[in-house]
Amino acid sequence: MTNHEIARRFARIADVLEIQGENPFKVRAYRRAVDAIDALTEPLADIEARGGLENIEGFGEAIIGKTRDFLRTGTTKLYEQLKDAVPSGVIEMAAIPGVGPKTAKALWEALQVTSPEELEAAAREERVRAVPGFGATKEKNLLAAIERSRRLSERLPIFVVLPYAERLRRELLGRPEVGRIELAGSLRRGRDTVGDIDLVGISSDPDATMEAFTRLPGITETLIQGPADTAVLCDLGLRVDLRLTSPENFGTLLHHFSSGQAHNIKLRDLADEKGLKINEYGVFRKETGEELFRGEDEAQVYEALGLPFIPPELREDRGEIEAARRGKLPRLITEADFRGQLHCHSTYSDGKATIREMAQAAAERGYAYLAITDHSRSLQVANGLSRERLLAQIEEIRALNRELAGRITLLTGQEVDILADGSLDGDEDVLAQLDVVVGSVHIRHREDEAQMTARVLKAVENPHLDILGHPTGRLLGKREPFPIDIEAVIAAAVRTGTVLEVNAAPERMDLSDVYARRAKDAGARLTVNTDAHSAAGLGGLMWGLFMARRAWLEPDDVINTFPIDRLRAALKDAAARA
DNA sequence: GCCGTTTTCGGCCCGACTGTTTTCAGTCG
Numbered sequence: 322m323t324n325h326e327i328a329r330r331f332a333r334i335a336d337v338l339e340i341q342g343e344n345p346f347k348v349r350a351y352r353r354a355v356d357a358i359d360a361l362t363e364p365l366a367d368i369e370a371r372g373g374l375e376n377i378e379g380f381g382e383a384i385i386g387k388t389r390d391f392l393r394t395g396t397t398k399l400y401e402q403l404k405d406a407v408p409s410g411v412i413e414m415a416a417i418p419g420v421g422p423k424t425a426k427a428l429w430e431a432l433q434v435t436s437p438e439e440l441e442a443a444a445r446e447e448r449v450r451a452v453p454g455f456g457a458t459k460e461k462n463l464l465a466a467i468e469r470s471r472r473l474s475e476r477l478p479i480f481v482v483l484p485y486a487e488r489l490r491r492e493l494l495g496r497p498e499v500g501r502i503e504l505a506g507s508l509r510r511g512r513d514t515v516g517d518i519d520l521v522g523i524s525s526d527p528d529a530t531m532e533a534f535t536r537l538p539g540i541t542e543t544l545i546q547g548p549a550d551t552a553v554l555c556d557l558g559l560r561v562d563l564r565l566t567s568p569e570n571f572g573t574l575l576h577h578f579s580s581g582q583a584h585n586i587k588l589r590d591l592a593d594e595k596g597l598k599i600n601e602y603g604v605f606r607k608e609t610g611e612e613l614f615r616g617e618d619e620a621q622v623y624e625a626l627g628l629p630f631i632p633p634e635l636r637e638d639r640g641e642i643e644a645a646r647r648g649k650l651p652r653l654i655t656e657a658d659f660r661g662q663l664h665c666h667s668t669y670s671d672g673k674a675t676i677r678e679m680a681q682a683a684a685e686r687g688y689a690y691l692a693i694t695d696h697s698r699s700l701q702v703a704n705g706l707s708r709e710r711l712l713a714q715i716e717e718i719r720a721l722n723r724e725l726a727g728r729i730t731l732l733t734g735q736e737v738d739i740l741a742d743g744s745l746d747g748d749e750d751v752l753a754q755l756d757v758v759v760g761s762v763h764i765r766h767r768e769d770e771a772q773m774t775a776r777v778l779k780a781v782e783n784p785h786l787d788i789l790g791h792p793t794g795r796l797l798g799k800r801e802p803f804p805i806d807i808e809a810v811i812a813a814a815v816r817t818g819t820v821l822e823v824n825a826a827p828e829r830m831d832l833s834d835v836y837a838r839r840a841k842d843a844g845a846r847l848t849v850n851t852d853a854h855s856a857a858g859l860g861g862l863m864w865g866l867f868m869a870r871r872a873w874l875e876p877d878d879v880i881n882t883f884p885i886d887r888l889r890a891a892l893k894d895a896a897a898r899a
Numbered sequence: 900g901c902c903g904t905t906t907t908c909g910g911c912c913c914g915a916c917t918g919t920t921t922t923c924a925g926t927c928g
Contacts, residue, residue, distance in 0.1 A: 345911090346900070346901080346910090346911055347901090348900090349900085349901090349911080350900035350901055351900075353900090353901085354900090379900090379901070381900060381901045381902075382900085383901085384900070419926070420926085421925060421926050422925090423924080423925060423926085424925075424926085453920070454918095454919080454920055455918095455919090456918070456919065458917090458918060458919085459917095459918065462917090506928090545915080545916050545917070545927090546916085547916055549914090549915060549916090550914090550915050551916095552916090552927090562927095562928075577913090577914095577928095578928080582912090582928070585913085585928095586912050586913095587912095588912085589912040590911085592912090598912090599912080600913055601913080601914070601915095602914090
């Protein structure tokens with residue numbers, strides 16, 4: 322069984338147990354197991370084969386046993402007992418925002434409704450209000466919740482949501498009583514997709530700010546409204562939460578709503594050990610209730626616990642608190658660390674700027690080098706370069722380098738298609754001349770995992786390939802990653818010295834955070850590039866930086882932070898070792 | 900069900916908002 326299949330079965334167990342009213346901590350244990358599996362890149366079968374299940378956090382005796390059952394037999398006793406104990410439709414009912422497990426169970430038992438559709442019909446027929454604990458208002462709200470759930474979006478790519486959230490932020494900042502508004506939640510943590518928008522702020526008149534918030538352009542509905550917490554629906558189909566407080570309490574509020582839930586839970590556990598209590602209004606001594614600090618600086622939360630500051634991107638409970646305690650937090654890469662980029666396009670293929678314009682833009686950004694990597698000959702839709710045009714481009718770049726000497730160094734290169742058989746779309750003698758060869762899959766994504774893995778592995782083994790570009794081919798919101806054994810690709814990259822790209826194009830963000838972290842842990846080197854098709858495009862590193870920082874990458878892990886001599890050595894190294 | 904520099908048993912983050920069973924349970928983040 323795949324990790325995904327096992328995770329879905331544990332999730333099913335959690336859903337059923339929750340509706341049955343089981344111990345909520347047991348339910349949480351199964352949900353934690355689901356999250357832990359989702360964060361893995363290695364198949365559970367492989368982990369089991371090397372005896373590693375015990376090391377997965379949240380995996381205890383019972384869950385390890387059930388995981389082994391799933392791997393060996395495809396099921397386990399508890400799953401067989403539970404899978405039909407609660408109708409799927411009742412689980413769907415419970416999953417509707419605002420409904421929940423207790424409500425779903427009560428209405429299932431009282432009215433025998435077993436799906437959102439049946440529940441909707443019962444509410445329309447005013448049968449819900451007769452159930453003990455329910456009334457006409459709840460019945461009306463239930464109908465609204467069901468209708469709303471059909472309009473709700475799934476998670477959306479961050480590049481869609483971030484500009485929208487910034488617009489809401491600016492509108493709120495325009496009000497006189499508002500002192501500060503910041504983006505929090507998964508937007509601030511830089512997740513590739515976002516399920517809601519979290520805003521936190523300071524207001525001297527929260528009621529007025531909240532009222533105005535519910536009337537902002539694009540806000541379609543108010544879900545809850547209070548002076549500290551108001552939630553609305555926006556026309557992206559996402560929930561937007563605004564939390565307000567005073568300047569004294571803003572630091573802890575910002576911290577709380579910028580961190581993943583699991584991070585907060587673990588942090589509060591740690592506080593408990595130290596005789597402290599954390600909530601979104603402060604850090605307090607448990608005994609005396611004394612408040613340890615006030616103010617707008619969220620770093621004080623960590624100081625109070627004797628920890629170094631943990632950047633938002635790391636706050637996912639993926640080992641950051643343990644690393645902080647040991648003083649082993651990474652020095653996360655920043656935009657200022659970059660000395661150049663190794664993957665961009667010019668008017669030679671499908672870019673909008675000439676090589677000279679790209680060079681000037683890169684120099685203005687303070688870069689020491691820029692590799693021009695236009696598309697290869699077979700990618701005709703992108704005006705891929707023939708052998709002759711590529712040779713001409715190399716000449717042009719050499720001439721430009723003489724002219725630009727002292728300002729910036731252009732590197733010759735190409736983004737070469739990885740063809741269906743895994744060979745590179747170029748002539749060996751030309752590839753050997755280039756400073757940087759990026760290899761990418763652009764055609765035939767739909768091969769099966771074995772074919773795609775063999776194809777990419779062959780390219781990685783190719784001595785001319787320096788960088789594997791956008792390794793999984795995903796397009797956020799449009800196309801899933803193609804099926805590939807990423808573990809095998811990473812291992813081959815480590816062995817051959819091939820550099821793995823974190824492509825920063827907003828719709829790609831590829832490698833993802835999880836895979837990039839895995840690559841780093843396995844000893845691979847990485848590069849972060851905008852894949853710019855215009856001069857302005859070179860400014861779009863932030864999307865890749867979100868992934869890189871969430872992957873714990875440090876400047877030393879990313880070769881385009883190196884000075885040019887070290888960079889050249891790293892690339893030569895790749896060719897020599899392969 | 901998980902977990903342990905007080906513990907192998909007895910805890911498990913914490914608070915806002917809502918509707919109603921009027922003192923709190925349910926839901927959410």
